[in-house]
Structure formats: C-alpha cells, structure tokens
Amino acid sequence: MNIRSPRLNRLLDSWLDEDLGRGDLTSIALDQDGSAYWVAKQSGIFCGGTLAAHLFQRLDTAIQVNLLLKEGEYFQAGQRLLEVQGPTASLASGERTALNLAMHLSGIATDTAALVKELEGTGVRLADTRKTTPGMRILEKYAFRCGGGINHRLGLDDAAMLKENHIAWAGGITKALQKIKASAPWPTKIIVEVETPEQAKEAIIAGADGILLDEIAPEVLLELVPKLRSLASIRDSHQGSNHIVLEASGVDPMEIKAFAKTGINLISTSAPITRSKWVDFSMRFVMR
Amino acid sequence: MNIRSPRLNRLLDSWLDEDLGRGDLTSIALDQDGSAYWVAKQSGIFCGGTLAAHLFQRLDTAIQVNLLLKEGEYFQAGQRLLEVQGPTASLASGERTALNLAMHLSGIATDTAALVKELEGTGVRLADTRKTTPGMRILEKYAFRCGGGINHRLGLDDAAMLKENHIAWAGGITKALQKIKASAPWPTKIIVEVETPEQAKEAIIAGADGILLDEIAPEVLLELVPKLRSLASIRDSHQGSNHIVLEASGVDPMEIKAFAKTGINLISTSAPITRSKWVDFSMRFVMR
Amino acid sequence: MNIRSPRLNRLLDSWLDEDLGRGDLTSIALDQDGSAYWVAKQSGIFCGGTLAAHLFQRLDTAIQVNLLLKEGEYFQAGQRLLEVQGPTASLASGERTALNLAMHLSGIATDTAALVKELEGTGVRLADTRKTTPGMRILEKYAFRCGGGINHRLGLDDAAMLKENHIAWAGGITKALQKIKASAPWPTKIIVEVETPEQAKEAIIAGADGILLDEIAPEVLLELVPKLRSLASIRDSHQGSNHIVLEASGVDPMEIKAFAKTGINLISTSAPITRSKWVDFSMRFVMR
Amino acid sequence: MNIRSPRLNRLLDSWLDEDLGRGDLTSIALDQDGSAYWVAKQSGIFCGGTLAAHLFQRLDTAIQVNLLLKEGEYFQAGQRLLEVQGPTASLASGERTALNLAMHLSGIATDTAALVKELEGTGVRLADTRKTTPGMRILEKYAFRCGGGINHRLGLDDAAMLKENHIAWAGGITKALQKIKASAPWPTKIIVEVETPEQAKEAIIAGADGILLDEIAPEVLLELVPKLRSLASIRDSHQGSNHIVLEASGVDPMEIKAFAKTGINLISTSAPITRSKWVDFSMRFVMR
Amino acid sequence: MNIRSPRLNRLLDSWLDEDLGRGDLTSIALDQDGSAYWVAKQSGIFCGGTLAAHLFQRLDTAIQVNLLLKEGEYFQAGQRLLEVQGPTASLASGERTALNLAMHLSGIATDTAALVKELEGTGVRLADTRKTTPGMRILEKYAFRCGGGINHRLGLDDAAMLKENHIAWAGGITKALQKIKASAPWPTKIIVEVETPEQAKEAIIAGADGILLDEIAPEVLLELVPKLRSLASIRDSHQGSNHIVLEASGVDPMEIKAFAKTGINLISTSAPITRSKWVDFSMRFVMR
C-alpha cells in the first residue's frame, strides 16, 4: 500500500475523529511516555501494519512504531506483530482505530490466502469484486492483494462491465460495445457478462476483452470454455490467444478446485471481503 | 436512523464518489427512465433501507424509492425489499454502493437478532463494542439496534471505560476514578474493567457506574454477581439496586444462555459486527 | 486540551484561512527572522496558550513558541504570557487569529473562575450549558474547565435532557424515560427538567439520573431539595444517596451563594460563555 | 447577509454537526409535526433570523420558517421573532444551534446600535476590527452592519494596514508604502498606524489612503486633525479633501461623543464584538 | 458530462467560493428578478453549458437556465448560447465563474475539433494526455470529448504507462511488464513507450496492450508501423490484429495528416488543452 496519498491521509484522519469524537475522556491527565505491543490471538496473514503505523503518526508524530512482520506474512497465535512507544494518552487514543483497521484487513487477507492456496499450481487467479464496505474500497482491495489475490476493477470508471441491463438499454451486445468503444478512454477494458454461448460469441466478435461467466456449474464450463477460446480464435486467428479473459463468478468456495480445472483465467469472488471474520489482535501496554 | 445530519450526507457522498471515481463508464449515453427492485437471496433482518433511499436521492433527486419493509423487519429469501425508479444512468451509478451498505448492515442486524433471541425473557440485554469498521461506527451501531441490541458507548468521548492500563497509569482504581470525576463532563458514566472481587469492590466504593467482567466463566459469575450486588449495597444501602450495571464480555455465543442466568445486566459482544457475513440482495432492473 | 486530534487541526486551519483570505498583503517581501511576545493588558486566567502555539506551528513549522504560563494559571496586567520566534511574515500572519482565540478563551476562563470562587468550600460545582458560539463548542467548554468549572453534556448525543416539549410529545415523564432507556446507548445519563415536586417525584421513580431545577428561587429550593433527596431515597432506599444529581439553572450570579446553600449538587450557567468579555492581550514584536 | 454561498452552507453544516455529534438522543421516536416560535426575553436589535431560517432548512427541507422581523429591526422584551413548523425531531435538533447563532449576533447588533446612536448627526461612522471570534468573522461583521456600523477590512488580504513592526521591517514608512504599492493589487487601500504628526505627514505624502490614530486623547486629536487635513492638502491641493480617511481607535465608549467632535472620519472599535453579551431568546414549542 | 456526482458538486462549490470570497460587494441591495443571455463573440464548439447551468443552480435554486445549444455543437459569432433568469444578485454572483468555465472548455473543444477534422476519414483517432490544468482534469478531458476526441488514461491509476525510467528501475521491459501484470488489477491496460524496433518487439512479446511512439517522424513511422504490426502477429498469429494499439505522440499539428497515413491507431496530443485560447462569450443582462 502506497501510504503517500493525501486521500489516504484524510481517510485515516476521519477514522481517528470517529473514535475520538470530542476527545478521549480517559486520557485526561495521563500524559507520560509508555510502550505497548500487538499480539495475535489466532493465526493468519498480516495486513494493515504500515497503515496502523501511519495512523499512529498522523495522531502524534512523537509515536514510534516498529513493525515485526511484513505485509502479507503469516503469523501464529501468540506472535508479536508490532511495537509502539510514545505518549500514553496518544497510544490509547489511537489504539482501537488502529486495531480495528488491521484486524479487519488481516481477516480479509487470511481468507483470501486460503482460497488462493486452493488455486496453487492451476494458473487460475483469484480476483475480488466491487462488493466492498462503503469507505473501505482501496483498503479492502489492498488486503485482498496481501492475501495473494489480484484486484478486479477499482470502480465504475476504470473498466466497463456490461450486464444484462446495460445490454438491454443499448439494444444488444454489439451496440453496447460500439457505444462504449466510441466514448470511453481508449485504455478501457470491456467485460461482458453472458449467459449463453451465443451471447459469448457476439461479445467476443464485438471486441470484448473479458467474458464473465456467472453462476455456471464447473461441468458446464468444462465444455464451454474450449468453445469460447475457439470462438475467440475467429477474432484473433489462433488457438490459445490470451486476449480473451474468461472469468467465473458465483463460485462456491467448496467447489473452487473444480472450477480451476475448467480452463478459465480468473475466479472472481467477494467472499473474503463480505464473509470473512476479523482476526483477533490485542494491544498490551508494558507496565513498569 | 435519523438521516437529517450533514455528517451523514458527507459520508454518503464520499461512498458514492468512491465507486464513481471519475465517472461511470457504462452509463454513457444510456439516459432514459427505468425502474428496478431489490430482492433478498436469503432470509434475514432488514437494515439500511432508509439510508439506501437517501443515498439514491443524494445522487439524483429524480430517483423515487419505495421501501417495502421497515427497518428491523424480518424478510424471507425471494422477498422484494424496495423499488426504485428514475434515470437508468443514475440507478446504475448508485446500485452497488446502496447494495453494499444495506447488505453489510442487514448482515449485522441479522446476527444481532439471533443473539438477542437467545436472551429473550432473561432481562439481560445485548450491547455492542467499539470494534467497528473504520468509517462505519454510527452505521454499524445503528444496525446493531435494528437487530434488537443496544449500543455501548459511541466513542472515547461519551463514557469513560477504565482498563488495566489506565488504572496502572493513575496509580490504582480509586485514584483513576477521582481523576475522571474531577475532569469529565458530569453526565459521564464510568465503567471499570475488573479481574477480581477485590477490584470490583474498590471500583464500586469509588463510585463506578458499571463493572465490566471480561472473560469470566458463567459458573464463576454465578457466584460473583450476588457478591458484587451485595458490595454495591454497601454503597447504595439496599439490595437489588440497579445503580450498578454488571456487564460480561468475552462471551462465547454458544454459552450465551448460561451467561444470561448469572444475574448480570448486560452482555457486550463485537461478534455481530466483526464476525457476521453480508446478507445477499440483488437489484433487478425491470426490462420492458 | 488534547491537541492531538485531526478535528482540531481542521478547525485551526479554517481559522487561519479566515483571516489570511487570499494572502497577507502586508507580509509581502518582509521575510526575515524575528521574535515577539504576548503581554496581558489586564489580569485574568490564562487559557488557549497551547492552542495558540499549535496554531502558529500549523501555519509554519519554523515558528518556535515558549509558553510562560500554564493553562488555567492567573496572570497580572503587564505580565508576559508567551514568546514566539520565527519568520516575521508567518508571525504576523498568525498573530491576529492566535490572539483572538486566546483572548476569547481567557475571558471565559476568567469569568468562570470568579463564579467558581463563590462556590469554594460549598461542595457545589459549576457546570456549563450548550449555549456556545457556533464552531467553538469544544474550545469554549475547555475554557470553562480552565476556569475551574466542569462540563455539562457536550452535545445532543452524549446525554439525554428531557424538557417540557419532549415530555409532552412522549406522553409524560415516565413514558419519555422508558423510550429513551429502550433506545439510547446504555451509558447515557438521563436528566429531566421539572417544574413541580410531583414531576420530580415521577422523574426520580422513573429512573432519572439528574433533575434540572430551572429558575426556582433559592428559598424555594431550600425546602424542595431535601424533599427530592427523600423522594430519591424511595428509589435508592437510603438518605443521602448521591445517585440523583440535583442541578439548578437560571441562577443570577449575584445570588450564587444563596443557591449554593440549598443542598443542590450543581449550578449550571451559560454566563461565562455568553456574557464574558475578552481579556486584552497585545503581541509585541522585538525590534532590533 | 447573502445566504447564497457554498462557504456559508459549509459553516452552517459544521455548526449543526457540532451539536448533533453522533445524533440527537432525545429525538428518537418523536417524529411528528409540530410548531414553535422564538420570543425575546429582553429588547435589542434583531440579527441572524435569515441565517437561522437557512440553518433549519439545511437540516430538514420540510421545515418552514416565518420571520416576523427584518434584520436590524428593534424588538422589545416579550416580542415574537420568528415561527417554525415541521417535524418536531428536526425542530428540536436545530433549536440550540439556531438560537446560539441569533442570540450571539443580536447581542453584537444591539451593542453596535447603541454606539452608532452616540454618533448620530456627527457624520462620523463606526467601524469594526479584525478582533472576531475564530470561525465567525463574516457573521460577526454582518451583525456589526445590522447594528448600523460599517466594516473595516475583512482579512489580511483586502487592505494593507501598516503597523509599527511592518514599518520597522521595511525601513520606514515611505519604503513600506513603496513596497506595498509595487506588489499589492491596485485596488488595495493602504492604511498606516501613526503615533506622531511627523509620521502622519510622511504617511500622507507617501500616499496612504487612511491614517489610524490609536489611543490618542480627543483633546489631542482636536488639534491634530486639522493639521493632518492640512498636510493632506499638500498632497491633494485643497482643504477638506476626503481622500484621506482619519480613523481613531482605542476609544473608550464613554468618550465616544468627545471623539466624534474632533473631525475624524471613523471610529473603529472591537467592543460590540469582544465585549457584548448575548441577547436572550427562547424557543417555545406549541403544545396541543 | 454526467453531472450527478458529489465530487463535481464540490468542485463547482469551490469555484463559486473562489470568486465570491467573503461575499459579492456589488450585489448588496440589488435583489430583484432579472434575466440575461450569453452571446458568442467568435465562432467555435460549445462546451460547458450543462455545467454552467448546474453551477448557477448550486448557487441559487431560484435560477432557471435554458440551454440553446447542445454540448459539442458548432456556434457562430453573435449566436445566443443560453438564457438565465432569477434573482439578479445571484445571476451577477455566478456570472464570471460560469463564463470562465464555459469559455475555457469551449476553447479546448474548438481546438480539438479542428484537429479531429484533419483526421476525418483516416480511421485514426485523437487522444488527450495527462497534461491538464491542476484541478480541471475531468472537465478538460470532457471538453476534449466534446470536440470529438477520445480520452487517454484519466490518471495514474487506470492504466499503466511504462516510460524509460520505469523500465530502467525494473531492469528491462519484460521484467517491468511482469511486475505490473503480477500486481495491477486485471483490467489494467499496459502501454510501453519505446524508441527502437527492438524495444517495441520486446514490449509486444511481453504482452503490452499499446505502444507509444514518441517524437518519431512520419516517414520513419511509415516503415516502422507495418513491422510492428508484423511483430504483433508473432504474438497474435495474424496480420491486422487490432490487439496492439500503436500511438504516436509529439506530433506537430501541421504534420497531423502525414502521421495519419502511417497506419497508427491513435495520435495523442496535449495541444488543445495546453495551447488553446479561451473562446470569448459575453453575458448580457436584459434591461427593462
């Protein structure tokens, strides 16, 4: 995560304000130096440490943070994750927000990593979706990367995904693609969600960069994918072109290995973001 | 949720911007009127409908929203939740953000309601914690209320919770309470986290409003609670005073019924916020 | 005042911008190092020095501030209060805003201290109200604390104060308290404004934490307070319980000593915030 | 006050947020229509009514406000000032902030009007200063106008006021004026604070638009002013030129009439802003 | 331009504030209804009318705007462009900002259209760059589309453009592409700036989506382009694949026709944004 961004600074500030409200009642008159560390209460993949460090320093430049793990690294229950030292009032004021952020992101990274492991060796990659908690899009997508996944589009403006309704409004797949190609920035990739081989054929011929195959069983895909690759070769004149990206969604995590064998390029899933649990960390103050 | 708040307006705007980025690529040249509805893909407790309606109207005042359920109401899989109509480009631009918000909040409300049901008839209430997703504090706490729970403090500024570290810094429970009482606004309630009956006694005599009993087994509580009530009566001169609020935390959801029988007033838990899954809704456009 | 808060930073920045507008016309081409000090033109209680220091440093990190008094300390006319040094253009750009802030806050602290002195030895405390200059709530309440007072609730969200209209809308005191208790966060204290002993009785039995006795003459209070304490003991089973907080408002500052003898716990007053005058400070540049 | 300004909207929003915090606890479950009115508890000059109306409507567009007085109009104790109707929860949420604003501004307008009355018939005008409560500059200056005064410069950027320190840094009055004239926007007026007739002469010859005579007794001014006008005529070739504006500051309100007879153009004073008390208004809900 | 965006609202508000400052001095006491119209003082392509209309309505909802031209339409000198009516103080307050916006954008659209006309019939499209006035990116890119051009990437986050320095840091073109492909969202297009056929070959084989040929003379391109297409066919197995986008930059507008014949897909140019002049419009008030 590149923390050099005014936008991220504003997010961190707004989160600190959210918890501080009109000021930390318990920190009154407790201004002395101290130190604390984070310890994991369960195992997982670490994510959000650099953000937590940056957040503490936005609150008080006198706080020093020592990260004991890299982003994306595995930790065991009981392992120390980071150490902080500085004015105790500031440490206590930032504690909850920093923990909330890292526990949430590490939960996502941990679940992502578990799914990515299922795909190991298959060449199929795991991508996220736009189902993210409002206000947390870039952070949750970063956690997905920490867990080994790759990101799908970041918002409505960096790729065009044509769904059933867009196609109906435009008067068909071909017309919809023409409209997008005429008006969108040229580096825009266009992805079409299809339900039938006929739709896929039309989308591929019309110049789609990706085809989204939603809620199609792996055994159906096993037959469909080679046909789609073959359809793509009408356009690209050779078998095995990687110009068309075939993506499956609506995948039951239990069946992920079956999907991985169908020849698709990508599985996209919101599960690590919408269904993961926070990993539990505790911040312990060092008492002298 | 009182939606009359400039602060909430800014949150909703920032969430729309997060998904829109530099503009919705797919909505180009598709400006016509249309309608859509939300349907639940599983059962649960509805939460976030009024917020979704407000969000759509922040985006485009030409959008009309018709809520088919009240906040906190139960819905079945397949049930319609709300209807929207207006310019299709605006409906599509707001779709994902509105759904993300309501699916996340309904997931919290649904899990909260399940735990609240366990407590039915016991007189014990379920409260949340400050473990909330950064940026979503007032929304997630609202969802917790939709599910039948009550809120614990909203931030560091509206009640004083004294933990081990605060007590150590202040030089003991009694001194810590004195400091807080001398400086905090008078309506501030003071809650002390204790580990032993001795600490509880000291906290109660020093004037605590609430005692937090963290990770203590129900069978231990069964004995401890009457003693604490009795200790409270030293201060309040009579048995059964409701002036001291006894709160258990660190409660395994499986054991919640055992805790409910110990005589405590409250169980506080972060589980519906940190461990719930989103409820799945779909927005379906009406094609003509 | 804990200056470690993004919210406070934004306030300070907005105040600097308010005076700077599109830039300080007089500071053009005058960039050299210099120093200045603040001197009091009358005596009073100092408040706002740490904020002024923080404001100067938000404007220009090259500015050094040396505070000669602690917050809440008494100063005499002619006394030096703080010293600043740094680029003269920056010193001159921040001068007016920093002085305005500290002169206003010191005025409040000074008037608060005068009233608090009247209460010395009585055990009755002085609390503020929500009558504060828009945008200055946390600062003016901080100045009230600097003067020795304590704060009442900070906003509409951190305690529930039931007035005549709330009671009428809810259908009576008891119903109003039930509604609040059912929906408010559990640490919320509930205060009821009453006009008769009957109302007070109802409020106390219904579980109010505080009773606000508005514009009732001290001689009436003298008789009423023991009755209310006695009514409270119906609820709390013993005389002298400090669970009920009795608060007088609408107190003429001239009669404050008479009120202090009535047995109440608190006198709440807006006077030091709505009726105080600024204390006059001057910033003098050191010419070499 | 022109309320058509995004900047003012943001101020009003921030003030509502300041009181609402995380939401009005007492407004829960009280959503019904109602009405209320404002009544003055003492006499004065009304100011802030249009702002209060705009503030209520920013909070809830369903609120209707009927202003019974114009801005700057005199009201008696007991007089009704405005009427509001709409959802009671919204009326109660905006009540305190709207009142605080109008009571503060009306206090300033009332004190300004009293001083302006002292100057009636003298041709001398009353101007404010940059001593304003941080965040309230444009509002307090507006209240000063409501009371019949005129505004001095609005900030550091819309006129150049040269004080002792600026003159010293620049190396003298003439050099300072040359520097400002070379770099400031051409419509910038330049005002010089002087202590002696010699300084005044230099400032006038160097092209100052205004001379600020600070803390000079009226009897001294009586002799000095004609000399300064005469000095100005060296520059402007005729007696009685109104090109030079002579302004007195540091004027004791008790001596204002003596100052008004000295031939100066303006008296500038911070008193109505830094020393006025709020006028007391009450918002009464109509109970049915 | 989709005007339904909180981000755009904030931009418009900030521009109004920029001109209004602390309030329009000339609009004082002139509040009456009136009307005005815009007339072109030279011919061009209209752009920014819907934005101007939205800006006037952000300032004052009582303003009505009637657009007489569509965005992107040609107008002649003397032609009326839009009509506004409403409170004259509001019309005058918004006049300059609205005109500045539309005159600047129409200047860009006009120059873009002139270049696009040069390309008519060639199949080569004109794209913009990231050279845009700070704060005006989405608006200037919109004006470029109004003139018939298409947009290149909108920012650093929606396509990856590898320049000499990125390639050097990564250790070569192939390594740079591998790194980007491993970490960027999958819909990211990758464009490589090359200087030699060898670099182009490496970039194409490594999977680039586009090749940027900067400052290469058209006669050189004429030979190079078929070779690059041929190199692309090594990857894509057939001549004429449109998978590789060949883009020329550093094109002298005078030579644009020569470039258009070289077989490239795109010419990217900053000229209509960095070198165009504003088109002159005048707002004339209707006097009665």
Add this chain to the structure above:
Amino acid sequence: MNIRSPRLNRLLDSWLDEDLGRGDLTSIALDQDGSAYWVAKQSGIFCGGTLAAHLFQRLDTAIQVNLLLKEGEYFQAGQRLLEVQGPTASLASGERTALNLAMHLSGIATDTAALVKELEGTGVRLADTRKTTPGMRILEKYAFRCGGGINHRLGLDDAAMLKENHIAWAGGITKALQKIKASAPWPTKIIVEVETPEQAKEAIIAGADGILLDEIAPEVLLELVPKLRSLASIRDSHQGSNHIVLEASGVDPMEIKAFAKTGINLISTSAPITRSKWVDFSMRFVMR
C-alpha cells in the same frame, strides 16, 4: 507566493489526488532512491518552482528539492530549472502534477512579461482580470505578478466594480455609488465602467476611485483622458491628482504602445491568462 497557507495546502493535496486517483499503478514495487531534474524545452519566465517544491514535499517529506532559478527569472531552452531527489515512486507520482502546475504558470508569466516589456518606460502598469481558470485564481494571479504585472481585484469581495447592469439596477451611477459606500467595508475601492464622458463625470463626482474605459480606441482616449483628469480636478481641486485611476481594457496586444501614450494609469488584460500557451518542461530521471 506565500506557501504558508492551509488553503494552498488543500489545493495542492487535491491536485495530487486528482492524478493519483486510487494509486499510481506504475510505482508498484519500485521503491528505491533516485534523482531527477527539470529542463526547459523553450525559453521563458520561470514561475511555480516554489509551489512544485512544496507539492513534492506534501506528497513525501523524504523528497528534497533544489531550485536553480528564482521565481520570475528568465530561462533559456535547455536550461536546468530544478533538481529533486527522493524515493523514485514518490518522484514519479508527483511528476506530472508538479510539471503541469509550473508549465501552466510559466506560460502565463512569460506572456505577461512580454506585454509588460511593451510598457517599459511609460509608467503605465499592466493588470489582470477575474478571467481565470476555475480553481486557479490565486495561482494564475501570482503568475501574472511573476511576469511583472500587478493584480486587479482578487474576487467579488475586495473591490466594487460597477458595470452597466449594476448601474441600471441601482437607478444611475450616483445612486449606485451611494449604495455601495453605505454598505461596503470602508477600505473598498469603487471602480465604474463608463462609456461616455458624461458617465465619467458623474462617476468621478460621485466619488469613484477608478474609471474603467472599455474598448475605446487609443485616439479617442488621447483626447478623453486629459478631460477626465480635468474633471477629477473639480473634485480634487488640482490637476494631475493621482486619486483617480484611469484604466483601459479591451486592448488589442498589438496596439498596446498606442494605449500607453494616452495618459491612462493602467491597462487591464486577460490575455496572458486566457490566451497563453504552456511553456514546455521535461523531468528527466538520472539513471545510474
């Protein structure tokens, strides 16, 4: 340019965010130290260097900038302008925004300087207008100063310019001036745009500080100006008073020398802001 201003910081941050969007795709995994320099591709007047330096440091405090030219200095094609060193990812992230700012401002400064040169020795000064790119007002006016011009009013709030429509609404020039003088801050200069000697006479007698003579040919001005100076002397009792500022606008840059001989004080022109081209700079990374 005084860079010590929270307002400027927010502008710089918003411009960085505009280009960074959700993060720089190409900077991923390239975090190492490096250096770069700016070189001019054409000659001109340098402007924006201190702003570019401040912008780089807002992005990353680890970046060091060494400015090789002063603001307003002339540079030749090929000359180095500034050097930067720091983390390469940060340098690349800020590159485009910093260049866009300085290239745009240097273009304005360069064109301003060319016009100012035409006026050398005439005593006539060149002033800008309110025709500025939305969001860039203070920056573009700063660039105009860098080129040797002076600024006209900065916004609607720091001088009153009465145009045909204001005069008509107020019922004539004299009434309009009376209204402004009664309500505007006293340091406000009043400028009247006139079309005839009669209007000029009325404006001067009514007390205008400046007369704007729009689109009047130099040969007409040659006769008119002495008459206007003479009219001014009726008011100011002597010839040659510099109290009235005569300003010509609508000046064709080709005729600027003819205008300069007419005896006017100022020529105001939007040309360097609305018609200049960006000066071309390149940022070159030092490769090792």
